[in-house]
Amino acid sequence: MSGEFHDSVVKALGDDALRQHLRRAMDSLIEKRLAVFPDQDALQALRRYGMAIRGNALSKLPQLLERFEARCEENGVHVHWAETTDEANKIVFEILQSNDVKRLVKGKSMVSEEMGLNHFLEDKGIECLESDLGEFIIQLAGETPSHIVMPALHKSKQEIAELFHEKFPDIPYSDDVDELTAVARGILREKFMQADAGISGVNFLIAETGTLCLVENEGNGRMSTTVPRLHIAVTGIEKVVEKLADVPPLLSLLTRSATGQPITTYFNMIKGPRQPGEKDGPQEVHLVLLDNGRSRIFADEELQATLRCIRCGACINHCPIYTRLGGHAYGTVYPGPIGSILEPQKEGLERLGELAEASTLCGACGEVCPVRIPIPKLLNRLRWEGVRQDGTGETSGQGRRRKHSESLAWKGWSSLASRPVLYRIAVKSACRFRRLLPQQLGPWTHVRKAPEIAEKPLRELVEVQGFTDE
């Protein structure tokens, strides 16, 4: 592990309160998910359907994006394309500038986190206020989301109460959830009224109809996309599906896998700006489609499965590593299993390849993923990409995680294992000199006993039992 990642892991593991808090939160999410999928066969059938829908969309991705864009133009939505996050930020800024926007409200969007949009705009003097309650809290705290669905998951009620008290000293202290929520409602309603623009993410794009679909519980997404005169949506190029009929099954998989809800409070389908005669809705709607490494992920037949993701967070909720570390220790925009396959591909293996290594490959993520992304298999694949030397892979930074000492050790092992005589001698000497093995093996033995080598090799023990080579 690199210094930075190592340090954040050690720090997270030392935080007992955080670990207890996460364990409780994850247990309840796991239980809720189970409760809304009472029928195992139906769940598996729906997962296969979800996988086919997303797989179908990816198999025609360029055509669908073009079809989607054409529909959008008919509907009056302006579509912009950005290869990098820098470019996406500039596009958003230019739209805001030409509309003379000083203040904007934001609905939850992980792609905007990927872009670092808030910082970018605030440096340019535009006020960006997060309006999702969880995002609002972490923005107040000056933090980043620790979960892709529940951004303030890491914060306890008391921490939030203290934060509110510190930031809004005029409002009496309370750690009552309803009162805290009412405080946020009051502040944000004022902001919705004043905002010149709203920025949101998107959950699905429908190529057939040119529709933007947003999933949410609070109503802040609807506020941000309806009250201000300008709406800008930002999303990844992989979010498109072919037909409207593809949306109901995906929506059902998404909300049930994410929070165990049969459906969220609002499902918001946006076709275009305010039409003549209509009394509300934005006058202009823009959509920024971001690549940021996705087209490179697309190029690899196996790794392409990464792009099926519908960002439900179920893999995160079921991950034993995430549950012990929390999201911040990963140091990336997307934490947990999905982050560990997505981030190394996006940012390059030399920088983030170690995320694919920080996994026990227990398989829980792959089992719950509603679109059946074989996450453990992809983690393994990325480990290999990190050390392969043939230079033919698509992933950036391939081969850059190869360590001289490790490859030497494996070479030694492979030459030993392919020479029977040498192998036997080695095994025998290991047994004979087993007492010479040190009792302290670095961090491993801080909490465990060192492994003991048996007196006799397995082969001999088996022979004594009367088994032969066959």
Next chain:
Amino acid sequence: MNESRQKILDRLRTVSREEGGWLQRRVDKRAWSEEEKVQRFAECMSAVRAEVYRTSEVSWVKDLQRILKSKGAHNLLYAPVKPHGKLLLEDFSSSGIELLPYDLEVERWKRRLFEEMDASITGCRGAIAETGSLILWPDEEEPRLLSLIPPIHCVLLPAEQIYSTFSEAVDIQGWVEGMPTNALLISGPSKSADIAQVLAYGVHGPKSLVVLIIP
């Protein structure tokens, strides 16, 4: 900008894969009777603290007045040109609840909309029994914010317009043929569990959702 579009699409196009003709789409629906659908809908709605009342063509206006009074509402935002709006106009004068038409563009009375409205009423385009969801297609008469800004949102729902699933509603109502600028599924009052996973209602949207089912 156009250059980026070209580059992204070119990169995607260099990967030639077999196109997924293998996707078998299906309309997922249940063989529920109207009564079963009403019941399932009401159960789901109640589970998220929406209030569901079974009323009738003749008594809904009175029922609505009673409900609004019990909630202490002083005014009701509505769409005067809709048939239900006309009925309200005939019968609301004695109730002491002021009827306010949503007949101006939002920019012209934003602050009033946000600060003075207690309740609103809209129709809907049906509902979904499986998940307890109302289908709203806001239009010129019933704008989008009618169902979002006032703390109490009331909805009239004809029982025969409840579909078993979302998939069935999309199919039978022929959504592909023409959707409005904004289509919505609403499944309860606004809520959040962002503070320590404790559920709180009325975050940004309505604090209560009242559904009046008319047989």
